[in-house]
């Protein structure tokens with residue numbers, strides 16, 4: 001297999017290192033705008049060099065972002081070159097277009113590293129679907145936010161300091177707001193839901209609330225009440241469709257997710273036959289993520305294709321009701337009516353639709369930019 005690697009950053013550099021000693025594949029080109037003297041003639045700055053070289057059968061992308069990744073992916077697939085990517089933004093946003101392009105040309109499209117870093121989550125989720133109906137998926141799918149929440153739980157540290165450390169460790173996205181505002185995990189949930197439920201979710205179908213506003217005070221309150229706060233993605237089949245959402249979630253200290261440390265991820269599907277199956281491991285970082293990119297290349301060599309559904313199956317947006325912790329200075333009769341009891345600086349509500357609560361938090365964001373909420377399991 002002759003590979004063109006797009007992006008020589010944290011993950012791309014790791015892919016190159018893992019492939020270097022292998023005999024079944026070779027990185028012929030590395031495309032990056034920056035200069036890397038150690039790459040010699042392998043470094044190219046023009047994508048046309050790659051697309052016009054018939055020897056390159058596979059493009060492995062670790063650049064991130066929508067553009068020019070989308071244009072590169074479409075050009076590669078249309079030219080019949082396999083496309084392997086760790087880019088969750090690209091796959092979640094252009095799921096249908098990319099799958100159709102791959103189906104049309106017969107090229108393979110794989111993105112195991114896009115969800116869960118080094119965890120073989122998507123491949124096994126797709127495998128489970130061969131024999132089972134997936135009823136729900138849920139989990140911790142973002143290493144950076146788990147690292148932040150775990151560190152804040154164990155010692156009183158400033159949010160900004162621990163985020164900076166996550167960036168140094170190579171967990172955080174180039175723009176870390178994608179991590180802390182939940183967009184990274186939203187993208188991973190969209191891809192996972194599409195594979196699990198054979199649906200076609202868009203960003204607007206998946207309400208998301210991140211951990212930007214969590215305070216040390218919130219965390220102490222949760223600990224005293226016996227809760228652990230994690231940023232959790234959930235997707236489930238409901239009576240009326242599929243409900244998928246991302247929110248800080250208060251878990252009992254007995255919940256397996258409560259014990260997930262540092263940048264680890266824990267992702268679970270529940271199948272009708274299989275019951276619960278969970279996948280735990282390094283959800284971010286150079287070599288774990290790069291290893292999954294290389295695994296996809298090996299799968300292609302072994303004759304595997306993509307692992308996606310029909311990608312043309314919009315389903316109605318369902319909802320799910322559960323209690324929430326809400327801390328806000330904004331006044332709201334709607335919230336007052338939901339009051340169940342006080343918890344620290346906030347309140348706990350009666351069960352309420354996730355869609356309504358997310359819409360409410362969005363509606364008060366200008367009035368109270370510090371407001372915080374968390375779903376309660």
Ligand code: HSE
Nearest residue numbers: 142143144171173284
């Ligand atoms: N920023 C992501 C995370 C990288 O922290 O999980 C892996 O997708």
